[in-house]
Amino acid sequence: MHQLPTTIDALRRHQDDIATLFDALERSQDDISTTFDALKRDHDGMTTAIDALKRDHDGMTTTIGALKRDHDGMTTTIDALKRDQDDMPQLCTTVDTLKHDKDDMPQLPTTVDTLKCDQDDMRKLSATVDALKLELDKERSRTTSLEQRIDEMFKAPASCPAGYTMWRGICYKVFNTEKPFSRSAATCRKDGGTLAMPRDAETNAFLISLYKPVSSSDVFWFGLHSLRQEGTFEWMDGSALGAYNNWAPGQPNNDGRP
Structure with a gap:
């Protein structure tokens, strides 16, 4: 003391x-x-x-x-x-x-x-x-x-390849084939692109309208994931999720998907 x-x-x-x-x-x-x-x-x-x-x-x-x-x-x-x-x-x-x-x-x-x-x-x-x-x-x-x-x-390209649809200067295409996330991303890369990245509500609505006529399923992959750190989401180009998101009820639920 x-x-x-x-x-x-x-x-x-x-x-x-x-x-x-x-x-x-x-x-x-x-x-x-x-x-x-x-x-x-x-x-x-x-x-x-x-x-x-x-x-x-x-x-x-x-x-x-x-x-x-x-x-x-x-x-x-x-x-x-x-x-x-x-x-x-x-x-x-x-x-x-x-x-x-x-x-x-x-x-x-x-x-x-x-x-x-x-x-x-x-x-x-x-x-x-x-x-x-x-x-x-x-x-x-x-x-x-x-x-x-x-x-x-x-x-922006003057036109899109066959099977693609242009939106805001970007060409989009729907693949109606069930695959896991990694193989879906690989398919897009093989086709010269990447999984779609809907950074705003308008682009998200466009992707839904493009997908609905092709499949009756209510789910599809797009370019958002948390592979680098669980619970931290980023786009395929490495940028952060940002202010816009449109999670379904109960999502994200940490079910093992990206």
Whole structure:
């Protein structure tokens, strides 16, 4: 117990350090919010008509590059916050040690309660960081979708091969053959394409209308899977699921399918 006052002083200095770190994290969060608002304004400016997009294609490419750089900067900030969060287990160990000496030091419970408050603040900050990361993933998905549409406008084929139907500059075909997901994807690759990726409600409705006349079954494969990590869905091109989804009731149900 002779070393306990020294430990408390060290903890108080550590508490001051945590407060300083928390202030820095709050300033970083404000910077992230400012950057995120700027991204939203940039994104709103990218909803111009197709003819204007064609005229300003070079300028749009520059804007998308800037968005990517901003995304990278936000990712770096989020990773730094996560590293700070990893330091919390050591603080929890210190709190448990102080609890054992509570009977000998009447002022110790106050210090423990203060440390608990700091720990609660860090948990709230962690939740905020997770929310920001989710918004960043959504923004990346929207940007990827926009890039894809721009590419579709400038690279759309004049016509589709026999058996295919064009939708928004992309050729689609229904295969009425029952296969597992991996073999279905392989069939599309062999035909020079990939499983369809309905990133919005309109494309999803088009795929259903294309499929219904061919088969009476109510299920078919398209290019969304969680093969890399169970429960985390991504498209065949590696991009995140994004804001749009249209799960059936009880789905996803983790039944072993992609």
